[in-house]
Amino acid sequence: MRAPADAMQTRGGPGHLGAPVREFCRDFFTDTGARRAPRQRLHASAWVRLLSAPLVLVPTGLVLSTYAARAPYPVHARRVIAAWLLLQSAYLVANAALLAVTRRGGRDASGIARALTYAVLTVELVTNQLAMHATGTLVSPSALYIVMFVAVYRVFFDFRLGRFAAVLGAVLYCGVGALELAHVIRPHPLFSSPVPHLFYAEPAAAATLLATMSAGVFLVFFASNYAVNQAERLHRYLTESVLRRYLPPSLVERAAHGELRMDAEPERRVVTVMFTDLVGFTSLSETLGAEAVGRLLNRYLSMMADVAHAHGATVDKFVGDAVMIVFGAPDPLDPAEQARRCVALAQDLQAALPLLGGDVRLVARAGINTGEAVVGNFGSLSRSDYTVIGPAVNVAARLETASEPGRILVGEATARLLDGAVPLEPACELRLKGVAAPVRAFFVR
Numbered sequence: 001m002r003a004p005a006d007a008m009q010t011r012g013g014p015g016h017l018g019a020p021v022r023e024f025c026r027d028f029f030t031d032t033g034a035r036r037a038p039r040q041r042l043h044a045s046a047w048v049r050l051l052s053a054p055l056v057l058v059p060t061g062l063v064l065s066t067y068a069a070r071a072p073y074p075v076h077a078r079r080v081i082a083a084w085l086l087l088q089s090a091y092l093v094a095n096a097a098l099l100a101v102t103r104r105g106g107r108d109a110s111g112i113a114r115a116l117t118y119a120v121l122t123v124e125l126v127t128n129q130l131a132m133h134a135t136g137t138l139v140s141p142s143a144l145y146i147v148m149f150v151a152v153y154r155v156f157f158d159f160r161l162g163r164f165a166a167v168l169g170a171v172l173y174c175g176v177g178a179l180e181l182a183h184v185i186r187p188h189p190l191f192s193s194p195v196p197h198l199f200y201a202e203p204a205a206a207a208t209l210l211a212t213m214s215a216g217v218f219l220v221f222f223a224s225n226y227a228v229n230q231a232e233r234l235h236r237y238l239t240e241s242v243l244r245r246y247l248p249p250s251l252v253e254r255a256a257h258g259e260l261r262m263d264a265e266p267e268r269r270v271v272t273v274m275f276t277d278l279v280g281f282t283s284l285s286e287t288l289g290a291e292a293v294g295r296l297l298n299r300y301l302s303m304m305a306d307v308a309h310a311h312g313a314t315v316d317k318f319v320g321d322a323v324m325i326v327f328g329a330p331d332p333l334d335p336a337e338q339a340r341r342c343v344a345l346a347q348d349l350q351a352a353l354p355l356l357g358g359d360v361r362l363v364a365r366a367g368i369n370t371g372e373a374v375v376g377n378f379g380s381l382s383r384s385d386y387t388v389i390g391p392a393v394n395v396a397a398r399l400e401t402a403s404e405p406g407r408i409l410v411g412e413a414t415a416r417l418l419d420g421a422v423p424l425e426p427a428c429e430l431r432l433k434g435v436a437a438p439v440r441a442f443f444v445r
Helices: 002-010 014-029 039-069 074-104 109-135 143-156 159-181 203-246 249-256 281-288 290-310 335-356 391-402 412-418
Strands: 267-278 314-319 322-327 364-379 384-389 408-411 424-426 441-444
Touching: 014 203, 039 074, 039 109, 074 109, 109 143, 109 159, 143 159, 143 203, 159 203, 267 281, 267 335, 267 384, 267 391, 281 290, 290 314, 290 322, 290 335, 314 384, 322 335, 322 391, 335 364, 335 408, 335 412, 335 441, 364 391, 364 412, 391 408, 408 412, 412 441
Parallel strands: 364 408
Antiparallel strands: 267 322, 267 364, 314 322, 364 384, 408 441, 424 441
């Protein structure tokens, strides 16, 4: 009997559906690691609240004051208005403090900014609840604002703030609504006459409303959470699995925070470029066969990328077994430090090769040169590469070709920047293809 069950799972039975269901529940109910709102977003939200506050507070205050003037319970009405005014003052102060903290920045700014954001959200929900109570919690259309706060804080901020908004909003709505139904507090104190409504006349209908409203608040929160998690999953895939294959790590980090401009104009910069490739790779391919050499090449290129990133370098491109590595782009770096790091990187790569090939002896050669180049994105809207171009790059490529197996050949500019930090021995003047004048070069000992 086991074979048919296994076959059913293979063909898409209940076992096959388990993973998608678990994935849906995880994205729907939990936080899957989406980043917290950055400081810039908290700063912008404080500006938006302060600028929009008069548009909301002034009309609402006028309406509440008008009703309070002829309220049947003037004492209770005045208390509601006083609490509302006090909360609005605290709201403006908290947003001004949030604006100041996020503008200043600093090591403790993030924690303080989040605490102030929680305070602002609490005031928003409590103020909204006061406005609902003033005209009757169970019949007030302002209940929709609870749903709005939940969705906004989950989508534009993060999971914890959205969950806090859902819990506090539902607790306030149900708590105040239940107190009004029990006549512990006066319902709709600003109305000049009692409001006949089914919810206040029938406790069962009121209980259904409270339960339905609470369920709706949490449904909106979880639906918003699912949408955010799906977007975050796509964002993470694009940055980690796609962009990281084609862009330097620092550019990927900027892209993850929405700070990368792919249409920025290329710029001139001093860079240090290294080309390296395996010696005898063509004959090695014929000996090992396509599959074995493919696996070996992937191990080799992965090692090259890992070591390059450990030294703070940018892997510009792979061309077969050849690798182009750049220092000084996209992040600027002092030219002397570029030269030292690049030679240290080449030495580490040479030292790692004997451990990589196993029974196959791998030998590489490298060429390094420093000079001015143009750095940026080159190509079209449909396909472009972040790279460096210029004579300094061409010389580095020619030096790699002229180097000896297992050795590192550096150009004159790089040797001058090393300034004795690395022992060098002069090579003869080289006539490099595509370079008019003879080039002085030096082997790293």
